[in-house]
Amino acid sequence: LRTIGVMTSGGDAPGMNPAIRAVVRTALANGIRVIGIEDGYEGMLNGRFREMGARDVGGILQRGGTILRTARSMEFKTPEGQRKAIRQLSSAGIDAVVIIGGDGSLTGGMKLQEQGVPVIGIPGSIDNDIYGTDMCVGVDTALNTIVDAIDKLRDTASSHNRAFFVETMGRNCGYLAVQAGIICGAEMAIIPEYETPFKEVAEAVEDAYKRGKSHCIIVVAEGAKLNANELAAKLQEMNVGFDTRVTVLGHVQRGGKPTAFDRFLATRFGVKAIEFLLSGQTGVMTALTGRDITPIPLATVVNNRRTLSEEYIKMARILAR
Numbered sequence: 001l002r003t004i005g006v007m008t009s010g011g012d013a014p015g016m017n018p019a020i021r022a023v024v025r026t027a028l029a030n031g032i033r034v035i036g037i038e039d040g041y042e043g044m045l046n047g048r049f050r051e052m053g054a055r056d057v058g059g060i061l062q063r064g065g066t067i068l069r070t071a072r073s074m075e076f077k078t079p080e081g082q083r084k085a086i087r088q089l090s091s092a093g094i095d096a097v098v099i100i101g102g103d104g105s106l107t108g109g110m111k112l113q114e115q116g117v118p119v120i121g122i123p124g125s126i127d128n129d130i131y132g133t134d135m136c137v138g139v140d141t142a143l144n145t146i147v148d149a150i151d152k153l154r155d156t157a158s159s160h161n162r163a164f165f166v167e168t169m170g171r172n173c174g175y176l177a178v179q180a181g182i183i184c185g186a187e188m189a190i191i192p193e194y195e196t197p198f199k200e201v202a203e204a205v206e207d208a209y210k211r212g213k214s215h216c217i218i219v220v221a222e223g224a225k226l227n228a229n230e231l232a233a234k235l236q237e238m239n240v241g242f243d244t245r246v247t248v249l250g251h252v253q254r255g256g257k258p259t260a261f262d263r264f265l266a267t268r269f270g271v272k273a274i275e276f277l278l279s280g281q282t283g284v285m286t287a288l289t290g291r292d293i294t295p296i297p298l299a300t301v302v303n304n305r306r307t308l309s310e311e312y313i314k315m316a317r318i319l320a321r
């Protein structure tokens with residue numbers, strides 16, 4: 001193993017930079033050359049490569065986003081695209097690749113591994129929807145951003161006696177919404193994993209008003225069947241007491257400097273990625289299991305769906321009363 005590539009792919013997540021830094025410096029410490037692949041699979045296909053030294057990753061621990069930039073590539077999904085990418089890697093002398101990204105990016109990694117390119121994946125996605133790891137890089141920072149936003153919304157909501165419908169990201173996963181619901185004391189979290197009847201939402205809002213609450217916060221995951229804008233409009237029409245408003249948190253959730261937790265998790269993942277490579281364990285993802293970082297086969301990761309903790313969902317329901 002002489003030269004490795006490192007790249008970020010899919011939606012960016014705070015903590016990707018600390019992961020890149022840890023990969024680069026751990027590799028260099030072991031005498032391995034590192035090539036940064038820019039713009040995810042798009043850059044791999046088009047040979048956007050640059051040599052990375054220890055200084056190139058200086059001062060990035062605290063920066064959100066990814067210095068290697070990222071993209072979602074349609075071309076790489078095709079067999080021709082994959083062949084083109086493999087040719088680019090081989091002409092640059094890249095023997096193995098560390099891929100930091102979400103589900104789609106790790107699926108791409110598995111395709112490379114199947115075609116003879118050793119790959120290590122690092123889970124990076126604010127959604128926390130990746131099977132096999134307790135946490136992904138970026139989740140903690142996104143959650144802190146959401147908490148900060150909801151705390152602020154609560155101030156204005158209670159000053160005006162309003163019900164706020166706050167839309168969180170997460171694609172088809174309700175993790176961010178459930179956690180935010182618990183730690184922000186929301187009246188309800190509406191998630192894709194469960195079908196919440198509209199009646200239930202209306203009752204929760206009305207009930208909060210009747211019980212004399214000065215505000216009502218409903219967190220709505222973007223992937224849920226019920227939509228924040230529609231809910232707010234319907235409830236406004238029904239005259240449930242509160243005036244209603246909507247806040248879509250959007251891409252704000254993807255930015256910002258990584259929290260201490262994310263920096264440390266990303267750093268541990270980066271170091272372990274190189275350790276796994278050196279010990280010949282490839283085709284795996286670095287996973288946080290309890291307190292340990294363990295290798296889990298990419299095939300297991302991409303062929304399974306992560307489910308939400310029933311315990312947390314129950315907790316959110318009980319504490320909202």
Ligand code: F6P
Nearest residue numbers: 011102125126127169170171254
């Ligand atoms: O996967 C991360 C994520 O932010 C999801 O939560 C969201 O659904 C999606 O990416 C948004 O993608 P884009 O940045 O392409 O709009």
